[in-house]
Amino acid sequence: MMARFSDFRLKGLVFLAIVVFALPMFISNPFHYGLATQTALVAAAVVGLNLLVGFAGQISLGHAGFFGLGAYFSAIMTSNYGWSAIPALVLGAVFVAIIAWIVGRPILRLKGHYLSMATLAVGFIIAIILNNEREITGGPDGMPVPSFDVFGWELSVFGQYSLFGMDISGDLAWYLFAGVVLLVAVWLAQNLIDSPIGRALRSVHGSEVAASVVGVNTAKYKSLVFVISAVYASVMGALYGHFQGFITPSVASFDFSILLITMVVLGGMGSTIGVIIGAVVLELLPQLLADFQEMEMVLFGLILMLTMIFMPKGLLPTAANLLAKRRAKSAGGDA
Amino acid sequence: MLTIKGLKTSYGQIEALHGIDIRINSGEIVSLVGANGAGKSTLLMTISGLQPADSGTITFEGKDLLKVGADQRVANGIVQVPEGRQVFKDLSVEDNLLLGAYTRGRSQEVEDDLDRMYEKFPILRQKRRNLAGELSGGQQQMLAMGRALMAKPRLLLLDEPSMGLAPLIIEEIFNIIKELKNEGMTIFLVEQNASQALALADRGYVLETGRVVVEGTGRDLLSNEKVREAYLGM
Amino acid sequence: MTALVEVRNLSKAFGGVHAVEDVSFSVDAGQVYSVIGPNGAGKTTLFNLITGLYTPTSGEVKLNGESIAKLQPNQLAERGMCRTFQQMQICMNMTAIENVMLGRHLTLKSNLLTTLFRLPALTRGEKAAREKAAELMEFVGCGEYLDTEASAMSYGALKRLEIARALAAEPKVVLLDEPAAGLNAVETAALEELIRKIAGQGITVMLVEHDMKLVMGISDRLLVLNYGRVLAEGTPEQIRTNPDVIAAYLGG
Amino acid sequence: MFSEFLQYLFTGITIGATYALIALGFTLIYNASHVINFAQGEFLMIGGMATVSLTAMGVPMLLAIVLAVVLAGVLGIALQRLAIAPAKNADVVTLIIITIGASIFIRGLAQLVWGKEYHVMPNFSSDEPIEIFGAVLNTQSLWVLGVGAVLVAVLVYFFTRTLTGKAILATSMNKDAARLVGIRTQVVLMLAFMVSALLGSIAGIVVAPITFTSYDIGIILGLKGFVAAAIGGLGSGLGAVVGGLALGVVEAMAAGYLSSDYKDAVAFSMILLVLFFMPRGLFGAKVVERV
Amino acid sequence: ADPIRIGSFLSVTGPASFLGDPELKTLQMYVEKINEEGGVLGRQLELVHYDDAGNASKARNFASRLIRSDRVDIIVGGSTTGATMAAVPMIEQAGVPFISLAGAVVITTPVKKWVFKTPQSDRMAAERILTDMKSRGLTKVGLISGTGGFGSSGREQTLAVAKEMGGIEIVADETYGGSDTDMTAQLTNIRNTDGVQTILNFGFGQGPAIVTRNYAQLGIELPFYQSHGVASDGFLELAGSNAEGLRLPASPLLVPESLPESDPQKPVVEAYKSEYEARWNSKVSTFGAYAYDGLNLAVKAIEKAGSTDKEAVRDALENIQGHVGVTGTFNMSPTDHNGLEADSFRILEVQDGGWKLIN
Numbered sequence A: 001m002m003a004r005f006s007d008f009r010l011k012g013l014v015f016l017a018i019v020v021f022a023l024p025m026f027i028s029n030p031f032h033y034g035l036a037t038q039t040a041l042v043a044a045a046v047v048g049l050n051l052l053v054g055f056a057g058q059i060s061l062g063h064a065g066f067f068g069l070g071a072y073f074s075a076i077m078t079s080n081y082g083w084s085a086i087p088a089l090v091l092g093a094v095f096v097a098i099i100a101w102i103v104g105r106p107i108l109r110l111k112g113h114y115l116s117m118a119t120l121a122v123g124f125i126i127a128i129i130l131n132n133e134r135e136i137t138g139g140p141d142g143m144p145v146p147s148f149d150v151f152g153w154e155l156s157v158f159g160q161y162s163l164f165g166m167d168i169s170g171d172l173a174w175y176l177f178a179g180v181v182l183l184v185a186v187w188l189a190q191n192l193i194d195s196p197i198g199r200a201l202r203s204v205h206g207s208e209v210a211a212s213v214v215g216v217n218t219a220k221y222k223s224l225v226f227v228i229s230a231v232y233a234s235v236m237g238a239l240y241g242h243f244q245g246f247i248t249p250s251v252a253s254f255d256f257s258i259l260l261i262t263m264v265v266l267g268g269m270g271s272t273i274g275v276i277i278g279a280v281v282l283e284l285l286p287q288l289l290a291d292f293q294e295m296e297m298v299l300f301g302l303i304l305m306l307t308m309i310f311m312p313k314g315l316l317p318t319a320a321n322l323l324a325k326r327r328a329k330s331a332g333g334d335a
Numbered sequence B: 001m002l003t004i005k006g007l008k009t010s011y012g013q014i015e016a017l018h019g020i021d022i023r024i025n026s027g028e029i030v031s032l033v034g035a036n037g038a039g040k041s042t043l044l045m046t047i048s049g050l051q052p053a054d055s056g057t058i059t060f061e062g063k064d065l066l067k068v069g070a071d072q073r074v075a076n077g078i079v080q081v082p083e084g085r086q087v088f089k090d091l092s093v094e095d096n097l098l099l100g101a102y103t104r105g106r107s108q109e110v111e112d113d114l115d116r117m118y119e120k121f122p123i124l125r126q127k128r129r130n131l132a133g134e135l136s137g138g139q140q141q142m143l144a145m146g147r148a149l150m151a152k153p154r155l156l157l158l159d160e161p162s163m164g165l166a167p168l169i170i171e172e173i174f175n176i177i178k179e180l181k182n183e184g185m186t187i188f189l190v191e192q193n194a195s196q197a198l199a200l201a202d203r204g205y206v207l208e209t210g211r212v213v214v215e216g217t218g219r220d221l222l223s224n225e226k227v228r229e230a231y232l233g234m
Numbered sequence C: 001m002t003a004l005v006e007v008r009n010l011s012k013a014f015g016g017v018h019a020v021e022d023v024s025f026s027v028d029a030g031q032v033y034s035v036i037g038p039n040g041a042g043k044t045t046l047f048n049l050i051t052g053l054y055t056p057t058s059g060e061v062k063l064n065g066e067s068i069a070k071l072q073p074n075q076l077a078e079r080g081m082c083r084t085f086q087q088m089q090i091c092m093n094m095t096a097i098e099n100v101m102l103g104r105h106l107t108l109k110s111n112l113l114t115t116l117f118r119l120p121a122l123t124r125g126e127k128a129a130r131e132k133a134a135e136l137m138e139f140v141g142c143g144e145y146l147d148t149e150a151s152a153m154s155y156g157a158l159k160r161l162e163i164a165r166a167l168a169a170e171p172k173v174v175l176l177d178e179p180a181a182g183l184n185a186v187e188t189a190a191l192e193e194l195i196r197k198i199a200g201q202g203i204t205v206m207l208v209e210h211d212m213k214l215v216m217g218i219s220d221r222l223l224v225l226n227y228g229r230v231l232a233e234g235t236p237e238q239i240r241t242n243p244d245v246i247a248a249y250l251g252g
Numbered sequence D: 001m002f003s004e005f006l007q008y009l010f011t012g013i014t015i016g017a018t019y020a021l022i023a024l025g026f027t028l029i030y031n032a033s034h035v036i037n038f039a040q041g042e043f044l045m046i047g048g049m050a051t052v053s054l055t056a057m058g059v060p061m062l063l064a065i066v067l068a069v070v071l072a073g074v075l076g077i078a079l080q081r082l083a084i085a086p087a088k089n090a091d092v093v094t095l096i097i098i099t100i101g102a103s104i105f106i107r108g109l110a111q112l113v114w115g116k117e118y119h120v121m122p123n124f125s126s127d128e129p130i131e132i133f134g135a136v137l138n139t140q141s142l143w144v145l146g147v148g149a150v151l152v153a154v155l156v157y158f159f160t161r162t163l164t165g166k167a168i169l170a171t172s173m174n175k176d177a178a179r180l181v182g183i184r185t186q187v188v189l190m191l192a193f194m195v196s197a198l199l200g201s202i203a204g205i206v207v208a209p210i211t212f213t214s215y216d217i218g219i220i221l222g223l224k225g226f227v228a229a230a231i232g233g234l235g236s237g238l239g240a241v242v243g244g245l246a247l248g249v250v251e252a253m254a255a256g257y258l259s260s261d262y263k264d265a266v267a268f269s270m271i272l273l274v275l276f277f278m279p280r281g282l283f284g285a286k287v288v289e290r291v
Numbered sequence E: 001a002d003p004i005r006i007g008s009f010l011s012v013t014g015p016a017s018f019l020g021d022p023e024l025k026t027l028q029m030y031v032e033k034i035n036e037e038g039g040v041l042g043r044q045l046e047l048v049h050y051d052d053a054g055n056a057s058k059a060r061n062f063a064s065r066l067i068r069s070d071r072v073d074i075i076v077g078g079s080t081t082g083a084t085m086a087a088v089p090m091i092e093q094a095g096v097p098f099i100s101l102a103g104a105v106v107i108t109t110p111v112k113k114w115v116f117k118t119p120q121s122d123r124m125a126a127e128r129i130l131t132d133m134k135s136r137g138l139t140k141v142g143l144i145s146g147t148g149g150f151g152s153s154g155r156e157q158t159l160a161v162a163k164e165m166g167g168i169e170i171v172a173d174e175t176y177g178g179s180d181t182d183m184t185a186q187l188t189n190i191r192n193t194d195g196v197q198t199i200l201n202f203g204f205g206q207g208p209a210i211v212t213r214n215y216a217q218l219g220i221e222l223p224f225y226q227s228h229g230v231a232s233d234g235f236l237e238l239a240g241s242n243a244e245g246l247r248l249p250a251s252p253l254l255v256p257e258s259l260p261e262s263d264p265q266k267p268v269v270e271a272y273k274s275e276y277e278a279r280w281n282s283k284v285s286t287f288g289a290y291a292y293d294g295l296n297l298a299v300k301a302i303e304k305a306g307s308t309d310k311e312a313v314r315d316a317l318e319n320i321q322g323h324v325g326v327t328g329t330f331n332m333s334p335t336d337h338n339g340l341e342a343d344s345f346r347i348l349e350v351q352d353g354g355w356k357l358i359n
């Protein structure tokens, strides 16, 4: 299994890389690049959330709070204090890690829906602060965010760049950047999962008592994964802000938290590639449904419901199961 | 009373029972022995209707059981004491017992049976207001037994009822099983304590990786070389 | 020589129930020490107190001379104590061997950096852990289940798996709560052999069991609890003939 | 000073009673399945909107209320039958996401049918508020409190005294064992969904004169109801009421004495505090985890 | 010829749907109407519309989609300030004329090359209200506002205007959340503030109706003002008799009959009102009128430019003078991309359950 697992891990990453780098061949329209970029960044945040939800089994309904904190930290530092984006992003991540650690310690003692409740409260408090501190955050109307720069070199959707001698548009450049970010995020997450730490995390999900009597410090591991997933969210939030050029407190909203967790569950809890698929589906679906005008909400709800009813384990795991079944059947037929 | 023919059951792709034939006559104690993972619990769960059957038939008093739901089977008198006790942890001991009689509703008769159960297991009376989850392992085992009896079963399925019980209580349980037989109850007994179980049984079956490999009277099985070696350690 | 496990005047009450009351005994290193008693006598509670899952109402437990009052179960594991449960605690979201590898947790020193970047040291450690785990599963007799999902295993197989997991932690003392429940006579005999082997490796074994054949055959000393109190303590021979124990527990 | 305090208290009670009533709806489904039904708020909305639109069509108020409640009940059954039951063996989280989908779906339908405007529903009794020591209390709040009290009493009776109530609890604790004692778990769940839809719609109707009603009122009220239920301790009827009132009073006091900007933040901090000291809420069921 | 593509993103659903819904209806009906009448420059109009549901990042995405995928010629939309501002960087970069339908002053101050707007800014509303208060001798104001974009920007402008204007003072400053169901606590605080003479509520949605009702319940007798955020008949329905006597700034759309015959806006307003109500069988709202003005400004600019060349259309927009709309008379200039004066707001009072023009 482990051989198979790591095998699968590599396969997933390679598959993802192929998709990421092949996609530009099918995209002609800068708007689609924008969509893909945004999707990649959100997907990376969801990969982080999945570590917490899918592996350690701790539900968070306030994860957008960390996403928003990261976004605003970077936005404020770069636009109000003239920082460069990289230090802002890194320091933002550190800041969010500290916050997550502080709030994580006490609330991670809670179980099940009570933990959801507490994370929801934390998310709400963050959103309320972002909403109310007008002087710093621009309040509910939001604030502009300068473009992403790496010590002077700027990455803007409106720019022109050259890569290996090819001229590429800013949109494509951003997309490639976000794609690479996603790949790195997945690689790190998979490394984490397929390790003693990952096993300890999963054991916290399986049986905390069992974990603790073989020496797993469950509190520590829960905090650890909480912080890691918050850092994922923070970094992606920061990049998201720079990419969008403008953020409002909706990046930290309850709705967004729910969307993130829905991506995890829809894609398949505990499956890294699965949750990315979940993110892609839920990012693109509203675009597809936009043409249905009033029917949009009805259709969205219906699709969400039906998918979960018929694929309760999530898109990827269910599909994989089906495939396995089919294979078993045809193998049986051969024999 | 219960006839099982060609029963196959599987978990996903993996088949756990590969065509089982078993017959239980009214008023008998039939004992089933087998190693860990042989499929004993799976068989009981299939009879109770929690595990769907792939093929084969189960008939109970001439009726096709596979056509009716789990709740109907309980109402017809097929009641199980499941493996691992499965008590309702956050309900009181008394509520657990009352729920055992769920299909019978709440009547004076049920109240009387409750009293009888407390007499059989005095510790349960003492703990009646406690949550079932607070009981010790053995106490929960007694509760599970009591809960099943509250349904007034006609066919009682016991999945390792002696597990986790003190020697004195095990004797007690076997005595109760005998008593129940005398009261006319039919009992299908899965036990690791094979020598005692077979001694008690009218007939027995030996299950090995999802297949019946030996069957016979309790006495036959007790003296069967293979059984003695593999399950009785003699 | 101090005892490996020393229990002094230990009590635990749940509301009005005195599950364990004023219990004292000590276990020397290398012994097989069994705790028996009627259902509800407080055996599991005693184990829970010793392994830090419960905090005592009064009294104390010492491991290797150190009081464990403020220690969490995982800290006790670090000090070499490990156990199995009467109500099994298996991670059903993992495969069998992963459950056993979890037992290797403390012996696998890994930090976040080696993990995130998957440095070779990590892969090496994992490989070794897997081999060790496979070996242990073979040892307890569930080698055929290596990559089976734990949720797909039968009750008896899971009970052995738990023992393998406890042994994987390379404990100094291992507490087994009714390991023979759900095993037939032949399997119990195999378990007896297993426990002997464990003890043979110098591991102290504490055992709660209702199977008297097993207990009497294997134990160096026995503790008998009744209603939370110590009813008797001594060698199997002494216990077997003790009239109080016969009346309260053994029958016969 | 005192009248000021009293006014904040009344305000808190008015808001809190609303939350409490909504929280009760969560209790039932939680007790039956441990699922947090995110569509609970939609039952509320259905209750209010259906009543308003029926009365607008000339149906007498009382009949409109009955019809609205029936509609919600049917919807509750439909939700269980069509969305929850088919997802057999799904995780609790999956079921929760299904209820989120259902909530969006129902809201979308309501918007198509009823439009997006807010609507008024008249007070049940006098529009004149009651005055006590210089503070005023809306008469409708008394209705909300009264209905809440009755519903709690019924719920508590149901779960502690009736076999059906216990069967519902048993189903949520151990579904397999419940089936082994002959409980028809699907029917039990259906019942729970229906009754909680009824509860929800009644709540929606009673609070509508205070909150107004529109197709999207369910989101935020549902959320506050969930919060109240969690503070009180999931599954406890009394907890739902106390949790709701506590939440309302804290919000009002915070708005009055601290900062109206941060009153929600204060309320959420209170939740964290409560959970910190009582990890299962104020009246959360004691849970034993034995090993 | 190819149709002229008019892009739009509006908050048709979500908390700001009472803005986006009439706006969309207005755009749809007038695009149809213009097309029936032969279109613009001999070309038909095509409306490409998306619903941002009041979510800023959706708004930005749709703006991007309009510009880069649908390649629209001009954008009329952005129901809320958040949605508008989120789209602005993209629009400025891409260089597409954009007429926003949102209120906050930041949208066109400082002036952005491609961005215009039709509603009066909240700053004007604040000016208009405070002026009216002063004229009644009310100088100590208790302010209550919603925490949403509209309310919080309005609050900020009110505080700023009061400071600049002088002689008027904000003595209490309270807020409420967009979905709060009772504001009695905040109102009690205001009532108990020393010397308070009048109360102003800046907010939109159902919140102001609740404020109005709580206000009546508490028996507060002070003169009461609302913002233009509730200038619709829907508000009167919600607030009922509790609204008696309150004042607010609004476009004349609510009281077309009271306008003097000489008022140049009168025919425009009456026409819009009757056409809208006939077509949709529901009451007009001020917000729909923003879209009406936006569309007409766009059409006018395109006609003046004689093409859909973006640069030319923008220049034409910037130079529109004396355009009589429903909201007011627009006089655009390179320094003013809104083109309205504060007096385009009329002060209305609720009397006998209807609107009454005060001045």
Ligand SMILES: Nc1ncnc2c1ncn2[C@@H]1O[C@H](COP(=O)(O)OP(=O)(O)OP(=O)(O)O)[C@@H](O)[C@H]1O
Residues within 6 Å of the ligand: B011, B014, B016, B034, B035, B036, B037, B038, B039, B040, B041, B042, B043, B083, C151, C152, C153, C154, C155, C156, C157, C182
């Ligand atoms: N949920 C499940 N999914 C997949 N396989 C299962 C599942 N439950 C049991 N099995 C497999 O089915 C077979 C029969 O298991 P069962 O529990 O019926 O055995 P048993 O005879 O009751 O064993 P024991 O004595 O250990 O209780 C075993 O090989 C087991 O691994």
Ligand SMILES: Nc1ncnc2c1ncn2[C@@H]1O[C@H](COP(=O)(O)OP(=O)(O)OP(=O)(O)O)[C@@H](O)[C@H]1O
Residues within 6 Å of the ligand: B134, B135, B136, B137, B138, B139, B164, C014, C015, C017, C018, C019, C037, C038, C039, C040, C041, C042, C043, C044, C045, C046, C086, D288, D290
């Ligand atoms: N959490 C608890 N709350 C209340 N009572 C408890 C709790 N845990 C244990 N008890 C009670 O304490 C007593 C001892 O229980 P314990 O589980 O230690 O017994 P045991 O000796 O292990 O029994 P068995 O052999 O049946 O497993 C029992 O009467 C039990 O009901």
Ligand SMILES: [Mg+2]
Residues within 6 Å of the ligand: B040, B041, B042, B083, C154, C155
């Ligand atoms: Mg079994």
Ligand SMILES: [Mg+2]
Residues within 6 Å of the ligand: B136, B137, B138, C043, C044, C045, C086
């Ligand atoms: Mg025990």
